[in-house]
Amino acid sequence: MPTILTVTNLTKRFDDFTAVDAISFSVERGEIFAFLGPNGAGKTTTIRILITLLAPTSGEAKIEGYDVVRHPAEVRRLIGYVPQMISVDGMLTAYENLMLMARLYDIPFRERKERIQEILKFLDLEDHARALVRTYSGGMIRKLEIGQTMLHHPRILFLDEPTTGLDPVAKQNVWDHLLELHDKFGTTIFFSTHNMDEAEDVCTRVAIMNTGKIAIIGTTSELKEKTGNSEATLEDSFVFFTGNSLRETTNFREVRSARRAERRLG
Numbered sequence: 001m002p003t004i005l006t007v008t009n010l011t012k013r014f015d016d017f018t019a020v021d022a023i024s025f026s027v028e029r030g031e032i033f034a035f036l037g038p039n040g041a042g043k044t045t046t047i048r049i050l051i052t053l054l055a056p057t058s059g060e061a062k063i064e065g066y067d068v069v070r071h072p073a074e075v076r077r078l079i080g081y082v083p084q085m086i087s088v089d090g091m092l093t094a095y096e097n098l099m100l101m102a103r104l105y106d107i108p109f110r111e112r113k114e115r116i117q118e119i120l121k122f123l124d125l126e127d128h129a130r131a132l133v134r135t136y137s138g139g140m141i142r143k144l145e146i147g148q149t150m151l152h153h154p155r156i157l158f159l160d161e162p163t164t165g166l167d168p169v170a171k172q173n174v175w176d177h178l179l180e181l182h183d184k185f186g187t188t189i190f191f192s193t194h195n196m197d198e199a200e201d202v203c204t205r206v207a208i209m210n211t212g213k214i215a216i217i218g219t220t221s222e223l224k225e226k227t228g229n230s231e232a233t234l235e236d237s238f239v240f241f242t243g244n245s246l247r248e249t250t251n252f253r254e255v256r257s258a259r260r261a262e263r264r265l266g
């Protein structure tokens with residue numbers, strides 16, 4: 001399978017702190033690639049470089065052969081991005097949020113309405129299209145954010161913790177739609193998560209990042225094998241390769257992120 005993303009010795013320093021430390025890896029077209037790692041590992045920083053929002057200190061990243069530093073406009077046409085923080089406006093309706101993005105992405109005027117209707121239908125949000133987004137549940141907000149990135153038909157979608165803070169039903173619903181997007185349009189999916197079950201359920205491969213480096217990369221079964229324990233779970237592998245326990249960090253984070261979401265949407 002052809003490669004869609006190539007990262008070579010990518011490094012990001014903030015003053016004398018190295019957040020991303022000479023990482024190299026690649027992602028094939030059509031993969032569902034999970035990006036794991038404890039808090040502060042450098043996942044969001046890496047994603048922000050890949051989507052052209054942050055300049056690397058050194059090294060290189062290319063999407064479909066386009067360098068993220070030298071050809072940001074080309075890269076932006078190929079990607080979609082759902083950030084860790086909420087990226088829709090609670091004081092607008094879903095329709096208005098999508099229209100705003102359609103204008104931002106330069107979707108031709110005549111196509112906008114139809115494209116938006118298609119997306120609302122695809123995400124089962126048609127009945128709520130005219131409601132203010134501040135009345136939405138967390139799962140509906142996430143779906144709308146995914147919808148925003150679908151407007152320009154991206155080849156690769158970057159999602160930073162797409163399901164953090166969602167209940168299991170909403171989580172499943174978000175993934176059903178992401179998988180449909182993947183199956184229908186061949187969209188490559190690159191997502192970060194703290195949820196091992198989620199990674200295990202959907203991904204083709206996993207990279208575990210720790211203190212700025214890629215600790216290990218491979219399929220979930222390769223990772224488990226490398227721990228030397230034939231009965232290892234993905235969570236065991238995570239602990240093995242990072243030395244971090246998972247539960248303590250995620251519980252705190254889920255609460256924090258849910259609170260942030262509440263604050264943002266008033």
Ligand SMILES: Nc1ncnc2c1ncn2[C@@H]1O[C@H](COP(=O)(O)OP(=O)(O)OP(=O)(O)O)[C@@H](O)[C@H]1O
Pocket residue numbers: 014019037038039040041042043044045046084
């Ligand atoms: N703009 C910045 N200036 C200084 N330090 C930063 C900046 N952005 C990130 N960092 C630091 O870089 C490190 C990596 O942060 P990053 O947000 O990439 O981690 P992460 O893996 O996404 O963590 P989490 O799971 O908590 O989201 C952290 O120590 C963070 O404090």
Ligand SMILES: [Mg+2]
Pocket residue numbers: 043044045084160
């Ligand atoms: Mg992050």
